[in-house]
Amino acid sequence: MYRVELGEEILKVKDLRVWFPLKRGIIGTILRKPPLYVHAVDGVSFNIRKREIFCLVGESGCGKTTTGKALLRLVPIYSGEAWFKPRKETLAKLEAMGVTPNENGMVEILHLPEKKFKPLRRDIQMIYQDPYGSLNPRFRIKDILEEVLIVHKIGESKEERLDLIERVLEMVKLTPPSEFINRFPHQLSGGQRQRVAIARAIIANPALIIADEPVSMLDVSIRAEILEVLLNLRTLLDASYIFITHDLAVARYICDRIAVMYLGKIVEVGDAREVIADPLHPYTEALIAAIPDPDPENRKKFRDLKIKGEVPNAVFIPPGCRFHPRCVYYDEMKEVDKELGDLCPSTEPPLVEVKPGRYVACYKYPLVRSLVKTGVLSPGREGR
Amino acid sequence: MALLEVENLRTYFYTLKGVVKAVDGVNLKLEKGQTLGIVGESGCGKSTLAWSLLKLVPPPGRIVDGTIRIDGMDVTRMSESEVRSKIRWKKISMIFQGAMNALNPVYTVGEQIIEPILLHTDMTREEAMEKAQELIEAVGLPPEILNRYPHELSGGQKQRVVIAMALVLDPDIVIADEPTTALDVVVQAQILNLMKKLHRERGMSIILITHDLGVVTELSEYIAVMYAGKIVEFGKAEDIFLHPLHPYTQALIRAVPRLKGDIHKLEYIPGQPPDLRNPPPGCRFAPRCKKVMDICNREEPPMIEYEKGHYVACWLYAKR
Ligand SMILES: Nc1ncnc2c1ncn2[C@@H]1O[C@H](COP(=O)(O)OP(=O)(O)OP(=O)(O)O)[C@@H](O)[C@H]1O
Ligand SMILES: Nc1ncnc2c1ncn2[C@@H]1O[C@H](COP(=O)(O)OP(=O)(O)OP(=O)(O)O)[C@@H](O)[C@H]1O
Ligand code: SF4
Ligand SMILES: [Mg+2]
Ligand SMILES: [Mg+2]
Numbered sequence: 001m002y003r004v005e006l007g008e009e010i011l012k013v014k015d016l017r018v019w020f021p022l023k024r025g026i027i028g029t030i031l032r033k034p035p036l037y038v039h040a041v042d043g044v045s046f047n048i049r050k051r052e053i054f055c056l057v058g059e060s061g062c063g064k065t066t067t068g069k070a071l072l073r074l075v076p077i078y079s080g081e082a083w084f085k086p087r088k089e090t091l092a093k094l095e096a097m098g099v100t101p102n103e104n105g106m107v108e109i110l111h112l113p114e115k116k117f118k119p120l121r122r123d124i125q126m127i128y129q130d131p132y133g134s135l136n137p138r139f140r141i142k143d144i145l146e147e148v149l150i151v152h153k154i155g156e157s158k159e160e161r162l163d164l165i166e167r168v169l170e171m172v173k174l175t176p177p178s179e180f181i182n183r184f185p186h187q188l189s190g191g192q193r194q195r196v197a198i199a200r201a202i203i204a205n206p207a208l209i210i211a212d213e214p215v216s217m218l219d220v221s222i223r224a225e226i227l228e229v230l231l232n233l234r235t236l237l238d239a240s241y242i243f244i245t246h247d248l249a250v251a252r253y254i255c256d257r258i259a260v261m262y263l264g265k266i267v268e269v270g271d272a273r274e275v276i277a278d279p280l281h282p283y284t285e286a287l288i289a290a291i292p293d294p295d296p297e298n299r300k301k302f303r304d305l306k307i308k309g310e311v312p313n314a315v316f317i318p319p320g321c322r323f324h325p326r327c328v329y330y331d332e333m334k335e336v337d338k339e340l341g342d343l344c345p346s347t348e349p350p351l352v353e354v355k356p357g358r359y360v361a362c363y364k365y366p367l368v369r370s371l372v373k374t375g376v377l378s379p380g381r382e383g384r
Numbered sequence: 385m386a387l388l389e390v391e392n393l394r395t396y397f398y399t400l401k402g403v404v405k406a407v408d409g410v411n412l413k414l415e416k417g418q419t420l421g422i423v424g425e426s427g428c429g430k431s432t433l434a435w436s437l438l439k440l441v442p443p444p445g446r447i448v449d450g451t452i453r454i455d456g457m458d459v460t461r462m463s464e465s466e467v468r469s470k471i472r473w474k475k476i477s478m479i480f481q482g483a484m485n486a487l488n489p490v491y492t493v494g495e496q497i498i499e500p501i502l503l504h505t506d507m508t509r510e511e512a513m514e515k516a517q518e519l520i521e522a523v524g525l526p527p528e529i530l531n532r533y534p535h536e537l538s539g540g541q542k543q544r545v546v547i548a549m550a551l552v553l554d555p556d557i558v559i560a561d562e563p564t565t566a567l568d569v570v571v572q573a574q575i576l577n578l579m580k581k582l583h584r585e586r587g588m589s590i591i592l593i594t595h596d597l598g599v600v601t602e603l604s605e606y607i608a609v610m611y612a613g614k615i616v617e618f619g620k621a622e623d624i625f626l627h628p629l630h631p632y633t634q635a636l637i638r639a640v641p642r643l644k645g646d647i648h649k650l651e652y653i654p655g656q657p658p659d660l661r662n663p664p665p666g667c668r669f670a671p672r673c674k675k676v677m678d679i680c681n682r683e684e685p686p687m688i689e690y691e692k693g694h695y696v697a698c699w700l701y702a703k704r
Contacts, residue, residue, distance in 0.1 A: 220595065277644075
């Protein structure tokens with residue numbers, strides 16, 4: 001019911017890796033042990049179209065926030081590329097600085113010098129996970145919002161900026177704006193604060209909004225209102241979202257497509273409703289089976305959890321399919337299906353389109369196997 | 385006689401900025417072996433209600449009115465030493481909100497589990513250790529966990545330890561306050577499976593406190609919906625979810641997105657819950673209610689039994 005016409009591609013992320021070096025300690029340094037890394041994001045690729053709401057879902061620590069922060073270059077990039085299509089004014093500024101876009105008007109943003117990245121900070125905005133910590137407690141609402149305008153040199157005069165601030169507060173339904181602009185964050189409820197955080201993210205008219213768990217900290221009764229505000233804004237602003245959540249029901253409600261992450265990698269991508277109604281990856285299947293949808297019948301049965309053990313440490317990623325130590329499908333099939341038994345623990349499965357629009361990285365699917373065996377795709381790479 | 389009977393319970397916090405009426409006239413009944421879910425949003429008084437049942441309300445809070453009867457004994461009128469020797473952990477115990485992150489870092493799991501056993505029974509150290517081993521296996525952990533320190537455990541393992549600790553004196557009632565809130569869905573489902581199993585095997589009553597409408601259905605035969613210090617609706621889980629009566633319950637159920645079925649536009653409740661220092665007169669939900677009437681703003685609605693076993697406090701159903 002919320003589907004809208006999607007536009008051209010505005011972001012292409014290719015094989016992104018964000019590894020955090022682990023402190024080695026004195027002994028490790030003396031012994032010259034090889035450095036260890038937390039493989040927070042470990043080869044992630046995805047594309048986003050204009051007006052699309054693209055969800056990153058997965059359990060705590062799987063790398064959702066880090067993926068979002070990488071696009072704003074708030075974390076050290078180990079490798080990979082991200083091509084982004086800036087808004088017209090931003091592109092003009094970049095061209096004046098000597099940045100040439102590719103034939104689709106896209107610019108690689110992860111390797112630009114910081115000075116040239118600065119204009120892009122207007123186009124890509126993030127709403128942070130925590131509505132309590134992310135607003136400066138000493139600033140009034142109007143100062144919080146005006147700061148963004150000043151940084152990006154938007155608005156000629158104070159009056160013009162105030163006018164913009166009021167318009168944005170109306171967009172996020174903090175009305176009448178006059179009642180809110182002079183308040184401090186602590187004088188607002190959690191829901192109102194989250195709306196200020198959204199206002200701050202949209203006031204510069206971004207093309208891409210990274211919304212990191214924007215409703216998770218809020219009470220159920222006010223969540224829906226925030227989701228509605230976000231949904232209305234995408235058409236109003238012509239913006240795309242990367243919507244990060246661990247709640248698959250929220251993802252199904254708000255997103256066009258879902259990407260399921262596990263231990264730093266995307267294991268499945270597809271239409272939001274299709275992925276949830278018919279998950280392809282054994283991990284997605286287990287995740288969905290674990291979610292308690294409100295239903296009084298639930299108490300009468302145990303939940304059948306098709307997953308073993310716990311999420312391993314992101315320092316020592318299991319070889320082959322990183323899910324194989326927890327995979328019930330692998331366990332059941334490894335003796336019967338020798339080929340699967342060999343591939344899963346040895347060779348990383350690439351993400352392959354096994355049905356129109358449905359991508360999965362798992363050897364359960366013959367196409368994934370044959371592409372790896374014939375060497376068409378190298379392990380761990382994307383099939384698109 | 386019910387195992388637990390709460391009448392007109394009021395627990396207030398006397399803060400410098402005013403009196404917070406966190407629990408304000410709550411009635412409850414729980415039979416042996418029943419499971420009761422208490423749902424409500426942040427700050428509505430769920431934890432305060434739970435602390436009251438154990439007589440562990442932290443200062444500046446105290447129980448100011450009402451009675452709590454457990455097994456026929458009036459706990460509200462008991463001295464602290466009586467509660468300690470007869471009630472707490474023996475009759476009723478609790479898995480505190482956030483307890484898994486409050487385990488003592490300098491003691492092993494085993495030492496922490498046997499401490500209350502040694503304190504409250506005349507078991508020897510060896511007997512207590514045996515009991516601890518039985519419990520740790522009952523919560524699905526290998527016995528060597530007893531020798532480990534809390535920081536060596538995962539979140540799910542810590543929560544299992546905390547559950548084991550609530551069971552040391554074989555209580556008739558266990559209160560679980562947000563037992564899965566900080567956990568991922570897979571671990572959450574494992575913990576809820578464990579609680580179901582323990583309930584089936586041991587037959588104790590469980591009070592599950594949560595803000596999550598999905599989680600509450602995993603365990604609860606009965607559900608109490610709490611809003612701003614009061615229970616506004618109570619009944620069998622089926623009644624609450626299939627025929628909710630209170631406008632708050634109705635709106636709450638329509639505010640959560642589902643995993644299955646058509647996608648409906650979600651409802652939201654305008655405004656926010658009242659300040660419990662200064663709750664509105666009349667029905668506390670009135671300022672946010674779609675069906676508000678004149679009387680709602682003036683008089684508090686009484687709790688009535690609208691259908692058999694299905695109670696609601698709302699002027700749409702009560703006779704004036
Ligand atoms: N600055 C950092 N230094 C070292 N490790 C980090 C840093 N930030 C994140 N990590 C690690 O990277 C991994 C991914 O973290 P990230 O915050 O991206 O996960 P997430 O999916 O957003 O989880 P959550 O749902 O809990 O927010 C985790 O193992 C985390 O501990
Ligand atoms: N120690 C305290 N001193 C003063 N006020 C308190 C104290 N503890 C709780 N309160 C207040 O009592 C009310 C009820 O709090 P309580 O913790 O019982 O809510 P809750 O329903 O458990 O919320 P949550 O879902 O966030 O755990 C709140 O308004 C809270 O601010
Ligand atoms: S590739 Fe193998 S181990 Fe990985 S999810 Fe698929 S079946 Fe399981
Ligand atoms: Mg995160
Ligand atoms: Mg609480």
